[in-house]
Amino acid sequence: MRLPRFDYLEPHTLEEALEMRSEAGEKGEVLAGGTDLLVRMKQRLKKPSFLITLKHLRELEGVKMEEGELAIGAKTSLRDVIRSPWVQRYANGLAEALSSVGAYTIQHVRGTIGGNLCQDTRCLYYNQSAFWRSGRAPCHKAGGKICYAREGSDRCRSTNQSDGATALLALDARVTLRSLRGERTIPVSDLFTMKGEAPLDIRSDEILTTIRIPIASQSAASAYERISYRSAIDFPVACAAVLIEAEDKTIRRARIAVGAMGNAPLLMIQAAELLQGKPLEDEGVRKRAARIAMDHASAFAVNNVGATVEWRVSMVEVLVRRALRRACEAARGIGEGP
Amino acid sequence: MSKRIVKFRVNGEEVELAVEPHWTLLEALREELDLTGTKEGCSEGVCGSCTVLVDGAPVRACLTLALEVEGREILTVEGLGGPDGLDPLQRAFIERGAVQCGFCTSGMLMAAKGLLLENPNPSQEDIKRALAGNICRCTGYIKIIEAVEEAASLSPTPIHESR
Numbered sequence: 001m002r003l004p005r006f007d008y009l010e011p012h013t014l015e016e017a018l019e020m021r022s023e024a025g026e027k028g029e030v031l032a033g034g035t036d037l038l039v040r041m042k043q044r045l046k047k048p049s050f051l052i053t054l055k056h057l058r059e060l061e062g063v064k065m066e067e068g069e070l071a072i073g074a075k076t077s078l079r080d081v082i083r084s085p086w087v088q089r090y091a092n093g094l095a096e097a098l099s100s101v102g103a104y105t106i107q108h109v110r111g112t113i114g115g116n117l118c119q120d121t122r123c124l125y126y127n128q129s130a131f132w133r134s135g136r137a138p139c140h141k142a143g144g145k146i147c148y149a150r151e152g153s154d155r156c157r158s159t160n161q162s163d164g165a166t167a168l169l170a171l172d173a174r175v176t177l178r179s180l181r182g183e184r185t186i187p188v189s190d191l192f193t194m195k196g197e198a199p200l201d202i203r204s205d206e207i208l209t210t211i212r213i214p215i216a217s218q219s220a221a222s223a224y225e226r227i228s229y230r231s232a233i234d235f236p237v238a239c240a241a242v243l244i245e246a247e248d249k250t251i252r253r254a255r256i257a258v259g260a261m262g263n264a265p266l267l268m269i270q271a272a273e274l275l276q277g278k279p280l281e282d283e284g285v286r287k288r289a290a291r292i293a294m295d296h297a298s299a300f301a302v303n304n305v306g307a308t309v310e311w312r313v314s315m316v317e318v319l320v321r322r323a324l325r326r327a328c329e330a331a332r333g334i335g336e337g338p
Numbered sequence: 339m340s341k342r343i344v345k346f347r348v349n350g351e352e353v354e355l356a357v358e359p360h361w362t363l364l365e366a367l368r369e370e371l372d373l374t375g376t377k378e379g380c381s382e383g384v385c386g387s388c389t390v391l392v393d394g395a396p397v398r399a400c401l402t403l404a405l406e407v408e409g410r411e412i413l414t415v416e417g418l419g420g421p422d423g424l425d426p427l428q429r430a431f432i433e434r435g436a437v438q439c440g441f442c443t444s445g446m447l448m449a450a451k452g453l454l455l456e457n458p459n460p461s462q463e464d465i466k467r468a469l470a471g472n473i474c475r476c477t478g479y480i481k482i483i484e485a486v487e488e489a490a491s492l493s494p495t496p497i498h499e500s501r
Contacts, residue, residue, distance in 0.1 A: 001381035001400075008342070008359035008405055031403075038362075038401045039382045051359070055406055079395075103471025105396040105449045106383050232470030233384055 001042045009052045022205040024050040033110040036119045044130040070213040074114025093222030093241045097167035103232040114208045121158035121199045123304040149304035156196025157302040161235035166259030170241035176210040192264030220245040221330035225319040236260045237307045240319040246331040251275045262300030268293040280328045290320035349417025357404045364388045364399035375415040375444045386472030389445040396452035415444035427489040436485035438476035450486045
């Protein structure tokens with residue numbers, strides 16, 4: 001399969017890249033690892049006139065500790081994020097999530113954390129070859145007025161299947177976006193528009209530069225769980241990430257994110273609040289929280305990523321419960337010291 | 339949109355090519371350099387048959403632009419082994435019958451090579467994880483895993499010295 005033609009722009013500094021991005025506007029795309037973008041281009045889902053490569057921008061690589069937070073350059077490869085001792089220590093859920101992305105030889109060396117976070121939403125009726133799609137009228141995401149995933153839907157119901165985004169939402173991460181106009185740092189939850197047609201709030205002159213994960217406390221732990229057809233290569237059909245902050249064997253704060261259900265990873269606020277103040281070993285409350293997460297997720301999921309939607313929703317409870325158990329166990333271990 | 343010059347090393351030799359920006363590394367290797375050992379399977383990063391090593395690490399040549407590997411060192415299946423014969427991995431694949439139709443084999447070899455360069459003594463679990471992105475529709479994988487294990491046991495030190 002051939003790529004469509006484009007102009008290849010090769011900035012050597014971030015400033016230069018921002019100028020090119022500003023000039024190219026809607027006609028430009030940023031190329032990091034390319035493991036998502038180039039596939040979409042081959043399928044003619046994206047046809048940028050300009051690709052702005054980040055290959056020379058070493059300044060966007062690496063994991064640093066900055067004022068109580070992990071600052072991860074958007075172009076850091078999944079492999080380097082996974083192997084960072086800081087990420088393993090303070091954001092294990094993210095390391096687990098990124099380890100499960102695709103396969104080592106596909107995404108881990110060339111794929112980047114920024115690309116994983118910014119990947120477009122997916123749908124069985126959209127992520128197909130141009131030939132496959134030519135057989136029917138375009139869907140909402142392709143500029144038409146039909147939804148093949150849910151009959152009668154007036155909007156796109158494509159699904160965010162990013163492992164990394166789900167973990168970063170649970171970890172309360174923030175992202176920094178730069179443009180010639182300046183810089184803004186927003187919670188990762190604000191990066192998502194909840195609109196399948198255009199799922200990311202990244203303006204056409206902006207480049208994602210940094211992903212910031214707060215170090216919640218010394219006794220915080222996170223975990224990630226997912227289900228996919230094959231353990232490698234495939235996207236998750238359901239996934240969950242949790243963060244548990246503990247004090248005196250009690251949950252002080254919890255965050256639960258569920259992915260592969262809606263246009264964006266979903267933050268389960270009510271389920272997480274239920275856990276607050278409860279003992280780390282309270283299995284019953286974890287079950288109740290997982291059930292609430294499942295109920296809320298059921299409002300978003302449609303049948304468009306393989307496996308029946310009923311089964312995927314029922315798996316949310318299982319995945320949240322497993323992730324909570326592992327995170328609570330890990331938080332207990334940290335609390336007890338070495 | 340015209341051709342641009344890109345320089346990189348392939349199997350130890352300096353290469354200078356005029357490529358279109360939209361050409362992938364796979365197209366440059368197969369169509370410009372006639373290195374057809376690297377196969378095009380799915381062309382969208384799923385099957386692994388186009389795996390080559392870039393600076394020793396396995397990547398999908400079908401999802402890598404030729405222009406993105408400027409200045410890098412590429413190793414393809416043609417560069418495995420050397421004047422003295424086959425790479426231990428290749429020998430083990432033959433001896434163990436890890437090849438049937440052969441289409442996935444060069445990708446399997448390169449993914450396995452990437453693993454052994456990084457970890458000369460992998461466990462079976464390590465091998466499975468390293469090859470998880472490579473699909474074989476014939477062998478059932480067992481013989482491939484056995485072959486990689488055998489190659490690893492034969493050569494505890496890094497196998498390949500680039501020419």
